[in-house]
Amino acid sequence: MPRAAASIDPAYLRKHGIEPPKPNRGGGSPSAGKAAEEALYGSLRLLGIDFEPQYPWGTTLRPPRKYVADAAIPAARLLVEVNGRAHIAGYEKYAADMERHRSAVFAGWVTLAFTPEQAKDGTAALEVERYLEERGYE
Numbered sequence: 001m002p003r004a005a006a007s008i009d010p011a012y013l014r015k016h017g018i019e020p021p022k023p024n025r026g027g028g029s030p031s032a033g034k035a036a037e038e039a040l041y042g043s044l045r046l047l048g049i050d051f052e053p054q055y056p057w058g059t060t061l062r063p064p065r066k067y068v069a070d071a072a073i074p075a076a077r078l079l080v081e082v083n084g085r086a087h088i089a090g091y092e093k094y095a096a097d098m099e100r101h102r103s104a105v106f107a108g109w110v111t112l113a114f115t116p117e118q119a120k121d122g123t124a125a126l127e128v129e130r131y132l133e134e135r136g137y138e
Helices: 010-015 030-046 091-106 116-121 123-134
Strands: 052-057 067-073 078-082 110-114
Touching (some): 030 078, 067 091, 078 116, 078 123, 091 110, 110 123, 116 123
Parallel strands (some): 078 110
Antiparallel strands (some): 067 078
């Protein structure tokens, strides 16, 4: 049975030199997305997951695209995205995201998408770890 996602304990994060995220009180700024990505990267490193940040992909598609995933594990063909409010702010952005997700499937990638809160509290990294473990990647 799959393990349920859980937050990484704040005490554990502090022990390893990572400041736990503060609760989100709404709003959001361009730097909020960057902070969520950095939290994701820290959690992935803490779990010992080898990944590529800001991973360019899509050049092999027809027609070629210039997509960039927030993180990727190329050996597992896994893209990781942190999607905040901007990704649901309007129909055009939502439609572009759906096209990008379909393109990933056609190119042989799986995309796991998370909220900024999930990236900050460690849930995203734990789900990536679970995905990799269930498919035999170390």
